[in-house]
Amino acid sequence: MALEYDALLLSRLQFAFTVAFHILFPAFTIGLAAYLAVLEGLWLRTRREAYKTLYLFWVKVFAISFGMGVVSGIVLSYQFGTNWAEFIRLSGGVIGPLLAYEVLTAFFLEASFLGVMLFGWKKVGPKLHFLATCLVAVGTSISAFWILSANSWMQTPAGYEVLADGRIVATSFMEAIFNPSFPSRLAHMLIAAFLTTALVVGGASAFQLLRNRGQEESRLALKMAIGLIAVLAPIQVLVGHESGLVAKDHQPQKLAAIEAYWETRANHPLILFAIPDRATQSNHFELAVPGGGVLVAPADEVVTGLDAFPPEDQPPVFLVFWSFRVMVGLGVLMLVLGAWGAWLTWRKRIADSRLFLRFAVLMGPAGFVAVIAGWIVTEVGRQPWVIQGVLRTADAISPVTAGSVATSLLIYVTVYAIVFVAGAIYILRLLREGPAAGAAEPKPEGQRAPGWALAAAPENKTPGDPS
């Protein structure tokens, strides 16, 4: 029926839009919360002013981003029902507890201690405040644990059985939670989050150093960020590769789409460029490295191609193939940034190379793009299934009309556009001012954003505090 198909397409568009918008914020705040905990810990330990200045600066950025993450996340917990009611009716007995545990173990922890973190410095003293920061950071990572577990179960379902009436129940929650793709995907996402934060912190610091080389805080922050990127970027390559190997075993159609392999055979080439075409079941304008497929599997191993699946069971190859290349390309640039920065740090010249600083600024948003590209690979690569091999996306939809979904999509696009533009302006404005600005001049009266609280608060705790 045309009507149902439209509701399906619109629901998919809406889910893609709202989830892509949401993922930007956790991808950033997971790492930023941990960074803030490190900064506050270092400040408590060393009492070095630069750490406090940095904390006070980045906590403002955190407050804005976290708020946007919270409200866009609430949408998701309801959207499963509004648009994907059949998915929940059938699989709620397995997915439900994982999501419930996310609320219980993570959301309350984050939300409650966020209040103390942003507004409580004067009220609770530095040690308890540090504890609050740490609990927020732990909460964000616990949240990632559960949501990645639930999503991984949809990729590589385990520990379940399908009853006669179609409902899916768990036979072993241990197997369901720790399903085959979960460990590598969780590691991949957490590292991606840390890299995203490090790239933003590095880019913003480099921007400040381009304007004024002498800034101590920005120099310190850049070094911390670059150090993290230098370590994590190579690890991420290995973890990502491991994740690909899991897909080879459990989601062969996804791997075939990633590599644009139409044929099932051994000794594949590595395809660098191609326009995959589902209509002809082949690639146009292919540029490939013969024998390069050893990166995916040993030359004599037969790798499943898309020809093993009827066309209606193949994911949209073009999108998966190119999203993967965008992600990997950015990953390579991150490797370069980390290595170059590490070398400059070793030579004690990190703030001297304007070329490097400009590169770091350009790479500032790279993490967000890579995260979205990666999620497109994993979610589009799973299609046409919502639960791999168990439930098709087309069978998961709610009994709602296309008109309703079109209306809701319009509302979401409008509201998110307003919120996103405003949030981006406020964050970019802060980043342009930089940490030094906040430390030097007290906020005008009436301004009571969270950071101000802390800027004023520790006067009686640190003798000689210039603020």
Add this chain to the structure above:
Amino acid sequence: MSLDLPLIWAGLIATGVLLYVLLDGFDLGVGILFPFSRNKEDRDVMMNTVAPVWDGNETWLVLGGGGLLAAFPLAYSIVMPAFYLPVILMLAGLILRGVAFEFRFRGQRRGRPFWTAMFAVGSILAAFAQGLILGGFIQGIEVVDDRFAGGTFDWFTPYTLLVAGGLVCGYALLGATWLMWKTADELHGDARRWAVISGVLTALFLVGVSLSTLVVHPVVAERWGWTGGGFDMGRFLPLAWIPLVGLIGLGLVGWGVRRASHGWPFIGAVLVFLSGYAGLAAGFFPYVAPYTVDFRAAAAPDNALGLMLVGTVVILPLILAYTGWVYWVFRGKVTPEAGYH
């Protein structure tokens, strides 16, 4: 020993939703009252009374949604499509008011007035949409073959509009009495006036909703012993404590306002909500998708409910403890001079 897991979960989710209504109720109420404030300084204080806790308050809504999904997936998959547009409107409202907490402080010449307006509009929209959902819930949902089978606008009737209006006034009452508790001087005086107005309106709406429920919804009317011409006391008396608690609550609000008490009106408003909530529960228990699917039919498999119960027994007391601690940290009056910061 075997536990009645579906019943336990019905109780837990009902408690979660009640906590949501009470906690987010007062901070939505503060937003609803925003348009009536005198100036920017008052609005700053009003917002600061809830800024450190609103996020935690709203998490109970996520627990309500997530809990319903997890414990009663069938009910969740019926209720959400049934109230598709009100749910979207509620979420849009919650988004706009949620980001307003930060954005209002970040905004400058044009931004601040805009986010001040969005805080009010978002709060009113979210409250009104919740009222529509609640009203639609009491009306009942058309279900065929375990799936929602009604129309797109089933939730849009004079009855649901009445309930929605009542909920907005009720939240305003919670907000006003919260502000009486948390503020001083002129703003406290304003809050006192708001409490009187919203209290009277809430009382009128409660009467209106109660009477029309008896007339429009025979299933609920029968529960209360309403025979069309009078009450069957054998049925009504066991439930009589519910309206009584509501009356006591309203009395407490009135008495507290008259005596210029700071804390009692809020307690009174909470009692009013408890009464309303219990009244609703008495009307449609044991249905989770009225009036076809009860909580047993909608329950998730026992192994899922059991797994969640283990975690809940350990974690929920912790959540309540640290939530209480956060409220304790931010206790006392909020004034412009002291502020939070």
